Amino acid sequence: MADLQSTNRVALAKVREATFGVTPPAPAFKSIRQTSSGLAASPQTEVSAEIRPDRQVTDLILVGMQAGGDIGGELSFRSVDDDFEEALQGTWSSKPSIEVVTLDTEISDVTATTLTVAAGLGTPFKANHLVLLTGLPTAANNKVAKVTSSTGTSIVFPAATFAVEAAPIPVGAAARVVGFAGASADIAAVTVGGNALASTLLDFTTLGFHVGEWIQIGGTAANSFFATAATNGWARIAAITANRLALDNAPAGFAADAGAGKLIEIYTGDFLVNGSNKRSNTIERQYLDHSPVTFEYLRGQTLGGLSVNAPAKKIATYSKTYVGSDAAIQSARIASATDVAAPTYPVLNTSSNVGRIGFGGSSLLGPNFVMSAQFEINNNLRRQDAVASVGAVGIGNGEFSVTGTLETYFGDASVYQKVINNTLTSYDMRLGRPDGNKEALLFDFPSIKLSGGSPGVSGKNADVMLSAGFTAIMDAVKGYTMSVGRFWFLP
Numbered sequence: 001m002a003d004l005q006s007t008n009r010v011a012l013a014k015v016r017e018a019t020f021g022v023t024p025p026a027p028a029f030k031s032i033r034q035t036s037s038g039l040a041a042s043p044q045t046e047v048s049a050e051i052r053p054d055r056q057v058t059d060l061i062l063v064g065m066q067a068g069g070d071i072g073g074e075l076s077f078r079s080v081d082d083d084f085e086e087a088l089q090g091t092w093s094s095k096p097s098i099e100v101v102t103l104d105t106e107i108s109d110v111t112a113t114t115l116t117v118a119a120g121l122g123t124p125f126k127a128n129h130l131v132l133l134t135g136l137p138t139a140a141n142n143k144v145a146k147v148t149s150s151t152g153t154s155i156v157f158p159a160a161t162f163a164v165e166a167a168p169i170p171v172g173a174a175a176r177v178v179g180f181a182g183a184s185a186d187i188a189a190v191t192v193g194g195n196a197l198a199s200t201l202l203d204f205t206t207l208g209f210h211v212g213e214w215i216q217i218g219g220t221a222a223n224s225f226f227a228t229a230a231t232n233g234w235a236r237i238a239a240i241t242a243n244r245l246a247l248d249n250a251p252a253g254f255a256a257d258a259g260a261g262k263l264i265e266i267y268t269g270d271f272l273v274n275g276s277n278k279r280s281n282t283i284e285r286q287y288l289d290h291s292p293v294t295f296e297y298l299r300g301q302t303l304g305g306l307s308v309n310a311p312a313k314k315i316a317t318y319s320k321t322y323v324g325s326d327a328a329i330q331s332a333r334i335a336s337a338t339d340v341a342a343p344t345y346p347v348l349n350t351s352s353n354v355g356r357i358g359f360g361g362s363s364l365l366g367p368n369f370v371m372s373a374q375f376e377i378n379n380n381l382r383r384q385d386a387v388a389s390v391g392a393v394g395i396g397n398g399e400f401s402v403t404g405t406l407e408t409y410f411g412d413a414s415v416y417q418k419v420i421n422n423t424l425t426s427y428d429m430r431l432g433r434p435d436g437n438k439e440a441l442l443f444d445f446p447s448i449k450l451s452g453g454s455p456g457v458s459g460k461n462a463d464v465m466l467s468a469g470f471t472a473i474m475d476a477v478k479g480y481t482m483s484v485g486r487f488w489f490l491p
Contacts, residue, residue, distance in 0.1 A: 003289050004289065005287050005289045005290060006289055009287070009288040009289045010037070010285060010286065010287060010288070011031070011284075011285070011286040011288060012031070012032040012034050012037055012071070012283070012284070012285055012286075013029035013030055013031045013032055013283070013284045013286075013339065013340075014029065014030055014032060014082075014281040014282065014283045014284065014301070015027040015028060015029050015030065015281060015282050015284075016082075016279055016280070016281050017279075017280045017281060017282055017299070017300070020280045020300050020302075020325070020393075020394055020395070021280070021299045021300035021324075021325040021326065021391065021392075021393075022299070023282040023297065023299060023334060024282075025335075025336070026335070026336035026337070026338070027282065027334060027336075027337050027338075028337075028338045028339070028340050029284050029337060029338070029339055029340065030082070030340040030342070031339060031340065031341055031342040032071065032073070032342065033073055033074070033076070033079050033342045034071055034072065034073050035072045035073055035074060035317070036070070036071070036072040037069070037070070037071045037072075037285065038069040038070040038071070039067070039068065039069040039070075039071065039283060039285065039298055039322065040067070040068070040069050041065060041066075041067045041296075041298065041326070041327030041329075042065065042066045042067065043062055043064075043065050044062070044063050044064035044065060044066065045060050045061060045062055045063060046060075046061050046063050047059075047060055047061075048060070048061060062390070064385065064390055064391070065326045065327065065390050065391050066324075066383065066391075066392070067298045067299070067300070067301070067324040067325060067326050067327040067391065068298070068301060068304075068321070068322045068323045068324045069321070069322060070319055070320065070321050070322075071319070071320050071322070072317065072318070072319045073317065073318055073319075073320075074315050074316070074317055074318075074347040074348075075308065075315075075316040075317060075318050075347065075348050075431065075441075076343070076345045076346060076347045076348055077343070077345040077348075077432075077433075077439040077440075077441065077486075078343035078345055078439075078486075079342060079343050079345065080318060081486065083303060083306055083318075083320055084272060084306070084484050085272060085279075086279050086281075086302075086303040087303050087305070087306035087320070087377045087379070088272055088273065088274040088275065088377070088400075088482060088484065089274060089275050089276050089277045089278055089279075089379065089397075089400070090272050090273050090274055090275040090277065091272070091275070091277060092270050092271070092272050092486070093208075093210060093270060093271045093272070094270040095176065095177040095178070095208055095268060095269070095270060096124035096125050096129070096176075096177045096208070097174060097175065097176040097177065098117055098118075098121050098174060098175045098176075099172070099173070099174040100135070100169055100170065100171050100172060100173040100174065101171060102171070103168055103169070103170065103171055104168035104169045105118060106118050106121060106169075107169045107173055107175065108169060109165070109169075110136065110138075110141060110162050110164065110165035110169065111162065111164055112159065112160050112161065112162055112163070112164060113156055113157050113158065113159055113160070113161055113162070114154050114155065114156050114157070115154065115155045115157075115175060116153060116154055117153055117154065117155060117175075118153070119152055119153055120152045120153075121152070121153075122150045122151055122152050122153055122154050122155045123150065123151070123152050124177075125147050125150040125155045125175075125177065126147065126150065126206060126207065127147055127148055127149055127150070128146065128147065128180045128181055128182065128183075128202060128207075129146070129147040129177045129179075129180055129207070130144050130145070130146055130147075130177065130178055130179040130180055130181055130265060130267070131144065131145055131146075131147055131155070131157075131175050131176065131177055131178070132144050132174075132175070132176045132177075132178045132437065132488055132489045133145065133173075133174070133175055134173065134174050134176075134437070135170060135172045135173035135174055136165060136169065136173050137165055137166075137167040137169075137170065138162075138163045138165055140163055141162045141163055141165065144178065144179075144489060144491075145157045145158075145161050145162075146158065146181050155175065176488050176489075177208075177268075178267055178268065178269070178487070178488050178489040179215075179216075179265060179266050179267035179268050179489075180202070180207050180265075180266055180268070181219075181224070181263050181264065181265045181266070182199060182201070182202050182259075182263060182264050183201055183202070183263065184261060184262070184263055185258065185259055185260050185261060185262060186199050186200055186201050186202055186259070186264075187199050187202065187259050187262075187264040187266075188256075188257065188258045188259045189217075189226055189228070189231045189254065189255065189256055189257040189259070190256055191254070191255065191256050192256075194238075194246055194247075195235070195246070195247045195248070195250040195254050196244050196245055196246045196247055197217070197244070197245040197247065197264075197266070198243060198244050198245075199243045199244075200243065202243070203242045203243070204240055204241065204242060204243065204244070204245045205240060205241065205242050207268075209237055209240050209245070209268070210237070210271050211237055211238065211239060211240060211478060212236065212237065212271070212273065212444070212446065212475075212478045212480065212483050213236070213237050213268065213269075213271045213483075213485065214234060214235070214236050214237075214249075214269070214428075214442050214444065214485050215234070215235055215236075215237065215266050215267065215268050216233065216234055216266070216267040216268075216487075216490055216491070217231065217232050217233060217234075217235060217251070217264070217266055218232035218233070218264070218265060218266075218491075219265035219267070219491045220491045221265075223261065223262050223263050224262070224263060224264065224265040224491075225262070225264065225265070226257040226259060226262065226264065227257060227260075227262070228255050228256075228257040230251055230252065230253030230254060230255060231251060231253075231254050231255055231257050232251065233251035234249070234251065234356065234430075235247040235248075235249060235250040235251060235254075236248050236249040236250075236444070236446075238477075248361070249358070249361045249426070249428075252362060252363075265491070267487070267489065267490055267491060268487075269440075269442070269485045269486050269487035269488065270485070270486040270487075270488075271483065271484075271485060271486075272483060272484040272485075272486070273480040273482065273483045274400050274480050274481050274482050274483075276397065276400075278302060278379075278395065278397050279302070279303075280299075280300050280301060280302045280324070280395065281301045281302075281322075282297055282298070282299050282300075282301065283297070283298045283301045283322070283324075284296070284297055284334075284337075285297075285298070292331045292332075293331070293333075294329060294330075294331060295329070295330050295331070295332065295333050295334070296327065296328070296329045297327060297328045297329075297330075297334070298322075298324055298326075298327045299324060299325050299326055299327065299328075299391070300324040300325030300326065300391065300392060300395065301322040301323075301324035301325075302322065302323050302324060302381055302395040303320055303321070303322060303379070304321050304322065304323040304378065304379050304380075304381040305320065305321040305376060305377055305378045305379065306318060306319070306320045306321075306376070306377045307319050307320075307374065307375065307376035307377070308374065308375055308443070309372075309373075309374045310350045310354065310372065310373045310374065310429065310431070311350060311371070311372040312350060312351070312370075312371050312372060313349075313350065313351050314349070314350050315347055315348070315349055315350070316347075316348045316349065316350050316353070316431055323381045323382075323383060323395055324391075324392070324395075325383075325391035325392045325393075325395075326390060326391025326392075345439065346433060348431050348432070348433065348441075350431075352434060353431055353432060353433055353434070354429070354430070354431055355430035355431065355432050355440060356428070356429070356430045357370050357373055357406075357427075357428075357429050357430075358426070358427065358428040358429070358430075359406070359415070359425065359426070359427055360418070360425040360426060361426060364406075364408065366411060367409065367411020367412055368408040368409055368410070368411045368412065368414065368415055368466075369408065369409045369411070370406060370407070370408050371407040371408060371409065371465060372405070372406075372407040373404070373405075373406055373407075373429055374404050374405050375402060375403070375404030375405075375443070375445070375472075376402070376403055376404060377400070377401075377402050377482070378400075378401045378402075378403075379397065379398055379399075379400060380397075380398025380399050380400075380401065381395050381396065381397065381398055382395070382396040382398065383395060383396075384396050400481060401471070401472075402445065402471070402472035402481055402482050403451075403469065403470065403471050403472070404427070404445075404469070404470050404472070405453075405467055405468065405469050405470070406427070406467075406468050406470065407465060407466070407467045407468075408465070408466050408468070409463055409464070409465060409466075410455045410463075410464040410465060410466045415450075415466055415468055416453070416454070416455065416466055416468075418450050418468075419450040419452065419453050419454070419468055422449055422450075423449070423450070424447060424448075424449055425447075425448055425449070425450070426444075426445060426446050426447060426448060427444075427445045427448050427470065427472075428442065428443065428444040428445065429442070429443045430442045430443075431443075432487065432490065437488065437489045437490075438487075438489065438490040438491070439487060439488055439489070439490070440485075440487040440490055441484065441485065441486060441487075442484065442485035442487065443482070443483075443484055444482065444483045444484075444485070445470075445472040445481070445482050446475040446478055446480075446483075447472065447473050447474065447475040447476070447481075448470045448471065448472045448473065449470065449471055449473065450468045450469065450470050451469045451470060451471050452468070452469045453466055453467050453468035453469055454466070
């Protein structure tokens with residue numbers, strides 16, 4: 001008896017299209033980590049209206065096709081990067097990085113002080129950048145180090161930073177900017193004119209910052225953080241000038257500190273905000289128990305919606321919905337197709353992996369502890385059909401809308417008061433692992449209004465809960481509705 005197709009033997013991958021509905025030549029399919037896929041090709045048919053004297057139906061006629069559906073997954077670092085970019089229709093603003101794609105090429109030599117890199121790759125790295133080295137053959141070289149200078153073909157660090165690498169630099173080794181550090185006593189915390197970081201020598205405009213981006217103030221070494229404990233922590237950039245980094249959502253208790261004798265470290269990440277750059281994909285689904293293997297291709301797949309769900313003491317999950325053009329099923333793979341492995345970062349949970357849920361600029365803690373948090377992006381896409389085409393000829397863009405729900409214990413009336421008063425507030429959530437390099441994702445909605453919710457009394461022997469729905473709106477100052485931060489390293 002032949003084996004039937006098992007769900008455990010279905011592989012899912014995608015490649016971006018340059019032209020809507022057209023799979024690129026020699027496609028490199030990126031593997032998708034999934035928990036479910038409800039993708040489907042849906043033929044559209046009409047029954048013939050021809051009248052027959054024997055009362056029978058003449059034909060069922062194919063008049064069109066729709067393709068799309070949902071994919072579910074568990075949230076992990078990097079595994080949803082493309083999806084966030086497509087859901088927000090923005091483009092990641094990434095800090096400078098070099099990753100070895102060809103053995104011993106992009107990074108070809110490591111001495112005690114210097115990385116030798118391919119032509120031009122060293123230029124974006126600046127003095128005072130903090131760079132995370134990973135994947136180098138010598139374990140002790142995989143760390144964060146401070147840049148002293150750079151050229152197009154070299155990045156220079158202080159004396160005796162590295163052990164000399166004798167082996168070729170392997171594929172996957174990388175150097176990434178994860179922050180910056182000031183000279184001794186150069187960075188101060190100030191409160192006059194608003195909370196800010198001020199410098200004398202360091203020019204903040206040269207470091208690739210964006211208004212709205214989150215930063216973490218302070219490292220772990222004794223001289224890398226402010227002596228005033230409350231001044232260290234997470235903050236959001238409100239404005240950038242050469243010698244001043246204005247902050248909002250600063251740490252509670254943020255106070256002036258001159259940073260005397262300190263080489264203050266600031267950690268940063270990549271940054272994404274919503275825009276209008278619509279993208280489409282060809283999604284490949286392989287049924288590996290078939291002999292020969294069956295290949296299904298769904299073309300023109302455009303991300304219409306993406307939701308993230310973080311219930312208490314569970315795995316953080318996401319679901320995405322595609323709207324596309326058409327589909328094909330065949331027994332041979334597309335010519336010259338190759339595979340790109342999915343990132344292998346661990347799955348995030350909603351207990352030890354939640355760094356913060358912020359509401360109104362402060363951590364939402366007791367007495368209004370969060371029971372669950374969820375948000376949903378909807379691009380309100382529409383298929384565009386036309387004569388002489390079975391599938392859609394395009395996907396029309398709609399309004400970018402973000403809604404969500406915060407379910408909290410009803411510890412006091414502060415959240416409920418914002419519902420009643422239609423108060424403009426903010427919401428942010430940071431997910432990351434406390435082990436390894438402490439990578440993290442940060443979702444920020446700088447302007448929201450709570451659209452509903454009231455205390456629920458479910459019965460005896462239960463807690464009163466408040467399930468508050470919210471709608472994110474365009475922030476009048478920052479000019480966007482939502483941002484995502486991607487942090488490769490946190491101290």
